[in-house]
Amino acid sequence: MSWAALLLLAGGAYLFKLVGVLAGDRFGDGILRNAIQLIPAALFCALIALQTFERDTDLVVDARVVGVAVAVVATVKRVPFVGVIVLATIATALSRLVAG
């Protein structure tokens, strides 16, 4: 990857962030603002789903499902944030060990 390509990617990635930050507070109180308020719910849940089932451009079921299921139970049981991550990684690693 050339320096030119790398800097193009870096500049573009930063511009996405900056444009959002600079433009976002100009939407007032309309429906667009309500939509933006709901963006984290939609995107975070989608991230969870994708990071659990996506491998390259396919959907697969593997040991990650066990880890994420453990995370859901731990979160419902009000386990602290760091505990949720530790339990989920251990559960995933053990599942892989057992499944070979």
Place this chain on the structure above:
Amino acid sequence: MPPHRRDGVIFGAAVGLVAITFGVLATTAGLSLAKTMAMSLLVFTGASQFAAVGVIDGGGSPIAAVGSGLLLGARNAFYGMRLSPLLARVGGWRVPSSQLVIDESTAFAVNQEDERSALDAFYATGLSVFVFWNLGTLAGVQLGAIVGEPETWGLDAAFPASFVALLGPQIATAPGKVAAVAGAAIAIGAVPLTPAGAPILLAALGVIPALLLRRPDRST
């Protein structure tokens, strides 16, 4: 130290472990130390970096690598819009601060009850991820294959698990629940049909059915 700051810093350290993988992959794909570090410092969006390096490693063109990386970074524009009223509070500092607008910092910021805590959580998480992401990248390049596969340690589940733990306040309202379910369904449905990076952007359409319900209450 307030809990949101402590958790944000620890989260950054966990993300740093994932960056080790990035360092290893970038080296495998033939990137020099300088270029690999430049990516983590300047692109600073894990998903974009993995996508770009994946394309290069697969023999794709630099144009394809940049395109794929940008597609995965585009969601940060949505996060920027969400954080815009918050970052307006720091005046001109929002221009450099924009570099810290990523999944993790957004998640911690939007979960806080008041703007002061939200800003604090944004910077604590963003800066922690920035420092550990770059340290992890450096470690990955230097240590290389010694570290082994991150999958062995279950680290690929750490990211979705942490967002499970962070999702709660976002789905406390009925519109939040609808947006979450719709977003995930759209993203999963889009995986076989669209290039990498598109499903997460399409997930934003999940807010449309949610808007048909009542107006959300959260204001931070």
